[in-house]
Amino acid sequence: MALIIAGDRSGVGKTTVTLAILAYLAIYRERVQSFKVGPDYIDPMFHRAVTGLPCRNLDPVLTSPRYIQNCFQRHIQNANWVVIEGVMGLFDGISHPDQTEFLNDYGSTAHIARILNLPVALVLDCSSLSTSIAAIASGYSNLDPDVTIAGVLLNKVASDRHLELLETALNSINMPILGVLRRNAALTIPDRHLGLVPSGEISTINQTFNQLADLAKTSFYWDKLLPLLGSQQREVTLRRESPLSKLRKKSTVRIAIARDKAFNFYYQDNLDILTELGAELVFWSPLEDQNIPDQIQGLYFGGGFPEIFAQQLASNTKVLNHLQQIIQAGIPTYAECGGLMYLCEQLIDLQQQTWSMVGVIPTTVTMQSKLTLGYRTAIALQDSSLIGAQKTVRGHEFHRSQLTYNSENPQWRLQGFHKCSHQVSEGWNIKQLHASYLHLHWGETKYLADRFMQNCRNYKI
Secondary structure, eight states: OOEEEEESSTTSSHHHHHHHHHHHHHTTTOOEEEEEESSOSHHHHHHHHHHSSOOEEEOTTTSOHHHHHHHHHHHTTTOSEEEEEEEEETTOOBOOTTOOOTTOOBTSHHHHHHHHTOOEEEEEEOTTOSTTHHHHHHHHHHHOTTSOEEEEEEEEEOOHHHHHHHHHHHHTTTOOEEEEEEOOTTOOOOEETTEEOOGGGOTTHHHHHHHHHHHHHHHBOHHHHHHHHBOOOOOOOOOOOOHHHHHHTTSOEEEEEEOSSSEEEOOHHHHHHHHHTTEEEEEEOTTTOSSOOSSOSEEEEOEEOTTTTHHHHHHOHHHHHHHHHHHHTTOOEEEETHHHHHHEEEEEOTTSOEEEOOOOEEEEEEEEEEEEEEEEEEEESSOOSSOOTTOEEEEEEEEEEEESSOOSSOSEEEEOSSTTSOEEEEOEEETTEEEESOBOOOTTOHHHHHHHHHHHHHOOO
16 A cells, blocks of 8 residues: 545645655664655656665656556655655646547556556645535545545644644545644755755755654654555566666766756656666766766766855856857767857856856756746657657656757757647757757667667767
C-alpha cells in the first residue's frame, strides 16, 4: 500500500503535510520512497533532502500511464514506506486529446490514484471553515467512485472549539480524520518567483525538518496513517533491456552534469537512463568550480535559477571562456531552460542588471513578470544532437524570462497540448548544441538519450 497526499485546491498545505510525514518516518532510518505528481522539480528536492532517496516524478503527460506503473513498482520494491505528493487540486488536470472520461483530469492527482489504484488523504485548509467542511469532503469523496478518499488531514485549525465543530461535521458523513495541524505562522518555507526556494539554498533546512517531524509526531493519527503508508512489495515484470543498450554499456562516456544552486532541475529518471546507456555522470558546479571536468564527451545543463546567481556565474570567467571554446568546437551539449539562459551572451536579472554569460547563443535573456507555463507538443524542425527532424515529443515550459530574439532556424515548433493551440517556434541548434526552454522527461523517449549518447561517443576529445 502507499498513500497519496492530495488537496482540494492549490495552497492548502500539501507540501507541508507531505514533508512532515516524510520527516517523521525518516527518523527511524527506514527506507522512505517518495513520489511527486506532475512535472515539478522543487518539491522533489525537499523530499530527497528529507529521505535521502531520489523522489520520482509521476507525470503521464510527459510519459504514459504504463510508464507510471512501471516506475512506481520498480522503486517501491525495497521501501518500507511510500508517500506520493499530489499536484494542485485532486481533480485538476488537463483535457487529453484522446480522453473520453467525463472529468477530463488527465495528469491530475486523481488520475494517478486510478492508474496505481491507491487511496488518497485529502488535505483541507480549515482556516475559514467549520460545518461546511462536510460538504466539501463529501463532494470530493463521491465525485469519482474510482478514487478512494481514505480520510482527511485538517490544516490550520484555530482552536479546540474549531476542531470540535469540524469533527462533528465530518463524523456526520463518516469521514475519517487522519491528522490535525494547528495554525503555525512560525513554520514556513520561503518562496520566490517560480515557487519554493530550493532546499539546497535554505541554511536552516535541517532545523525545519526537525520541527516538521515534531509536528507530525503529535498532529497525525499514526494508528490510521501507518497501515496506509506501508509498502506491499510485489513481483514486478519490468521492461527488458534491449541488446543495443547492453552493447553500448561496454564503452563508457563521460558527461559533465552542471549541478549546483544555479542548475538543479533534473529528473532523476533522465540521469538514470543516461547511466543505463553507458554514461559516467560527472557532476560539477559552474558557480564554484574553476575548471570543467576533464576528458568529457558531452555537457548537460538542466534548468534552475541562473538569474539569482548571475553575478557569481559571470565572475567565473575561466569557466565561461572554456565552455565557449569547447561548445563552439562541437562537443555535444544539451541545455534546458536555465541552461539555455546560461549559454546566451547576456542575462538581465531581476534587478535589471546585465551580466555576461557563456556567449555561444547570440541573444540576451531578460527576466520578466509574465509566467510562461504549460505542457507543450514539440515537433523537431531539424536534426540536432538530441533528436531527428520531424520527431514529435511532449515537454513542459516554466519560466519568467524571454530572449530578445529567437533563432532564425529554430529547433522546435511548439504548441499547447491540444492541436488547436497557438503555435510558436523556439530553441537553438548550433553545431552540436541543442538548447531550449522545453523540459523533457525521457521515460518514454529513451531514443533521445540514446541519440545524445551516440553523438557523445563520436566526439573526439
